[in-house]
Amino acid sequence: MISFNSVSKYYPTKQGRSYVFKNVNITLPTDVSIGVLGPNGAGKSTLIKMMGGADFPNTGEITSDKRISWPLGLQGGMQGSMTGRENVRFVARINGHKQTKAIEQQVATFAEIGKYFDEPVKSYSNGMRARVTFGLTMAFDFDFDVLLIDELNAVGDANFKAKSKKLLLEKYDKTKLIMVNHNSAELKQYCQAGLLIKDKSLIYFPKIQDALDEYKALYVTSR
Amino acid sequence: MDFPLAIARTSLQIMRDTVHALLMRELKTRFGAKKLGYFWAFVEPAAQASIMAIMFSLIGRNSLAGVPVALFILSGILPFKFFSKLLPQLAQAISANKPLFAYRQVTAIDPIITRLIIEAVTFVVVYTVILIVMAWMGFEVWPHDLLALLGINTLLLILGTGIGLIMCSAVAHWEDSSKILAMVMTPMFFISGIFFCATMIPSQYWYLFDWNPIFHVIELSRDAMFASYTTPVGSWKYVGMCALVSVSVGLMLYQVNRNRFIAT
Secondary structure, three states, rough: EEEEEEEEEEEEEEOOOEEEEEEEEEEOOOOOOOEOOOOOOHHHHHHHHHHHOOOOOEEEEEOOOOOOOOOOOOOOOOOOOOEEHHHHHHHHHHHOOOOHHHHHHHHHHHHHHHHHOOHHHHHHHHHHHHHHHHHHHHHHHHHHOEEEEOOOOOOOHHHHHEEEHHHHHHHOOOEEEEEOOOOHHHHHHHOEEEEEOOOEEEEEEEOHHHHHHHHHHHHHOOO | OOOOOOOOOHHHHHHHHHHHHHHHHHHHHHHHHOOOOOHHOOOOHHHHOOOOOOOOHOOOOOEOEEEEEEHHHHHHHHHHHHHHHHHHHHHHHHOOOOOHHHHOOOOOEEEEHHHHHHHHHHHHHHHHHHHHHHHHHHOOOOOHHHHHHHHHHHHHHHHHHHHHHHHHHHHHHHOOOOHHHHHHHHOOOOOOOOOOOOOHHHHHHHOOOOOOHHHHHHHHHHHHHOOOOOOOOHHHHHHHHHHHHHHHHHHHHHHHHHHHOOOO
């Protein structure tokens, strides 16, 4: 269970406070995978970040008794001036691992980016970043109940997509997903439930198809 | 794949692990990238002190307030360098580590603590090594009052932490704050008593200098270092108050802004 307790989040803009979420009260189950839907700028990434502890609501709180991953996305999570290996080592250390060699090796094997693993992350392409970011969660053998994924599998090549898909479905019993993705076919593949961002609030749909239909009705104007 | 699942740790252990990870990362970027990184930490104050010692020797002085010129200047330059390096380091501590706040284990105070440790340890090592070299060259370096010297430098560390924390909040609101800091620190070099001390100034002009806590710190460390020097103005109470006030204000600002530091 992930509980939102009167959560509000705004960003200061030149035109005053711009609210992304206003007084959200909802409880999300953690025994199904959830696809997050909303148009650009509705707050999908903000939502994922707040659940992952990388950002905070301005008021209210988000609590959970489950182990939730950090937000797996293209932004954040990796320091550009450090190499892939150093980033992996850093994450291993903050998670309390004293011996980091084996974890580094495992990420390197999964990421398959060769010698670039020892180059600064800022020299990586989006696909390479995604491979290392994804490999990182791998190395902890899915030490999470919920994995937060923010459009991460959107950028990989076919090989990486197949690899990560196989992995996610394999681990499904233990690890559920909360996923942002603009590809509805992929969402349906991974998620059973949907979460729609509407009017600065969240609406939970136990069936992803209902959420997709509602999303289309609301935001997709027919030509 | 036989890694242990979640390792159960207390909050303090998580913080220790995080600071350790940050320490490894900072040391690598600071001293690892440039081969001579650590070397300059020693050479810079030593070179500055030697240049000034030569200048004073050229105008016919070989002792100031009964202390050899080189030692006199070193005793001022070392604490000043520590302070003027610590502040920009702390001011940038948070913005330099921003992407790493994506992990919930890492909070804003962690890089601040990390940089405090690095700067303080560097200061102690540089201070000690320079004194040993001076002793080897035949100077009388053993502090007259070691406890007082340690005490005043601890107060300096607390003062620096407080102002550093204030700077962190200032930078979070207005990025150019660190430029203002750099502008202020340059004249500070000349008014903090690095190459003069209170007894060289007529007492009616002391008010021009005695508002400056760093001036007090340098006066008091010379008082502690040299048996022949007794400071007429240096006040433990004043430095202590400045340290206490700055660290309180710094911690308050930190508490108010702690979420702003992390949010991107």
